[in-house]
Amino acid sequence: MNFSDLGLGPKTLQGIELAGYNSPTPIQSQVIPLVLKRHDLFGCAQTGTGKTASYTLPILHILENGRQRARMPRVLVLAPTRELAQQVEQSFTQYGTFHGFKNVTLIGGESIYEQEKRLSKGPDILIATPGRLLDLFERGRIMPHAIEVLVIDEADRMLDMGFIPDVEKILGLLSKNCQTLLFSATFSEEIKKIAQKFLKNPDEIFISRSSKTAETVEHFAVKAEDANKRNILKALIDKENPKSSIIFCNRKKDISALCTFLKRAKLSTAPLHGDLTQSVRTKTLEEFKSGKIRFLVASDVAARGLDIDDIDVVFNFDVPNNAEEYVHRIGRTGRAGRKGKAFTFMSEKEIKLFKAIESLIKTKIPFFEVLSEEDKKPEMIKTPKSDSLPQQPSKPIQSAPTKHQKPRHPNKGPIIVGFGNEIPKFMMHDLHIPESHDSKAIV
Numbered sequence: 253m254n255f256s257d258l259g260l261g262p263k264t265l266q267g268i269e270l271a272g273y274n275s276p277t278p279i280q281s282q283v284i285p286l287v288l289k290r291h292d293l294f295g296c297a298q299t300g301t302g303k304t305a306s307y308t309l310p311i312l313h314i315l316e317n318g319r320q321r322a323r324m325p326r327v328l329v330l331a332p333t334r335e336l337a338q339q340v341e342q343s344f345t346q347y348g349t350f351h352g353f354k355n356v357t358l359i360g361g362e363s364i365y366e367q368e369k370r371l372s373k374g375p376d377i378l379i380a381t382p383g384r385l386l387d388l389f390e391r392g393r394i395m396p397h398a399i400e401v402l403v404i405d406e407a408d409r410m411l412d413m414g415f416i417p418d419v420e421k422i423l424g425l426l427s428k429n430c431q432t433l434l435f436s437a438t439f440s441e442e443i444k445k446i447a448q449k450f451l452k453n454p455d456e457i458f459i460s461r462s463s464k465t466a467e468t469v470e471h472f473a474v475k476a477e478d479a480n481k482r483n484i485l486k487a488l489i490d491k492e493n494p495k496s497s498i499i500f501c502n503r504k505k506d507i508s509a510l511c512t513f514l515k516r517a518k519l520s521t522a523p524l525h526g527d528l529t530q531s532v533r534t535k536t537l538e539e540f541k542s543g544k545i546r547f548l549v550a551s552d553v554a555a556r557g558l559d560i561d562d563i564d565v566v567f568n569f570d571v572p573n574n575a576e577e578y579v580h581r582i583g584r585t586g587r588a589g590r591k592g593k594a595f596t597f598m599s600e601k602e603i604k605l606f607k608a609i610e611s612l613i614k615t616k617i618p619f620f621e622v623l624s625e626e627d628k629k630p631e632m633i634k635t636p637k638s639d640s641l642p643q644q645p646s647k648p649i650q651s652a653p654t655k656h657q658k659p660r661h662p663n664k665g666p667i668i669v670g671f672g673n674e675i676p677k678f679m680m681h682d683l684h685i686p687e688s689h690d691s692k693a694i695v
């Protein structure tokens with residue numbers, strides 16, 4: 253199927269050509285004709301399926317063929333996170349290059365006065381997080397009566413974040429004839445109820461849950477307990493030397509500790525999580541995309557939906573709490589046929605979660621041995637010299653002598669991490685244990 257078969261006009265097709273898309277994704281070929289018929293729609297699909305273009309493209313066509321009334325906005329897209337809102341804005345801007353519609357993003361954490369100024373210019377499209385939209389409405393800055401299409405994107409995330417009452421209030425402000433499109437990555441009883449409440453006789457589209465990871469991505473599991481995860485990560489970074497990498501953590505407190513650790517190792521690193529101000533998050537993303545920052549230590553919420561290409565390694569510092577999140581995380585690498593690697597650190601207590609991932613992606617993920625058991629001890633971790641490492645990824649990296657081997661001279665042996673450049677002298681001497689001594693008693 254081609255985009256030209258879907259009923260889109262020439263300006264929209266030009267925009268698609270500019271974006272470099274050859275053919276519609278499954279969700280696009282199903283959703284675009286339904287939106288053009290002006291039906292309400294429930295779409296169950298995740299990011300990465302081409303979902304954003306499935307609604308932005310037909311909306312551009314609808315706007316082109318309608319008429320603006322008294323400089324009032326005609327389209328409203330509600331998004332749960334600032335990042336998603338900004339990405340939707342970029343989509344409208346990119347695909348709408350030949351239409352010239354004005355769009356404005358209204359998100360918390362940015363100057364409300366600036367947003368008021370932009371609203372006064374009469375935008376056609378509003379992209380907003382629910383709270384900020386209501387603030388601006390209450391300040392009398394938004395006339396919502398002419399809105400013809402409402403999109404509620406990532407409704408499941410809105411539900412998780414407690415935004416549904418705000419969305420309901422917003423729906424109450426809109427015309428009864430407004431066409432509503434609701435997208436959710438998951439389908440639960442609660443989402444079903446919300447869809448029934450918000451939509452009028454909707455068409456339903458289900459794009460099967462994402463269990464596919466790019467074939468160009470190599471997956472590895474790394475046995476690691478919490479106490480030695482950081483050192484193992486550092487050893488892997490030395491070995492893989494990624495140009496650009498995301499490290500996903502399940503807990504926010506791990507993000508800042510890990511950033512400090514990596515910065516101490518002189519690696520350009522920045523955190524990305526929901527507690528940071530919008531300006532910091534935007535700056536961080538720009539610096540990451542430009543290559544100024546090599547390592548992004550991120551939470552799932554902050555990284556969800558981010559459209560960042562060119563990542564060569566994804567590290568899962570923890571096994572994600574649900575298997576689909578793994579597919580999302582790994583989707584950051586191996587894009588457009590490029591090669592990528594994904595390392596997932598797995599402690600004893602995470603084995604069950606890990607097995608769920610293997611069964612979702614229908615792949616047995618091989619183990620990658622980073623350090624010997626002795627090296628993993630947190631009190632004296634040794635990492636290998638990167639140039640002395642074997643090239644085969646599934647082979648153990650021979651890093652440091654084990655307790656059964658004699659320590660080597662520092663010039664010939666591995667770097668010892670944990671003492672800076674100063675290694676205590678006593679550690680440099682060979683051990684001489686009398687024959688009669690019971691070595692078990694010494695250990």
Ligand code: AMP
Pocket residue numbers: 272273274275276277280298299300301302303304305557559
């Ligand atoms: P989304 O699911 O909206 O987050 O889109 C995921 C990625 O797919 C984005 O980087 C889009 O630019 C890209 N994309 C969307 N539609 C197409 C298409 N028809 N062909 C190729 N890439 C696409």
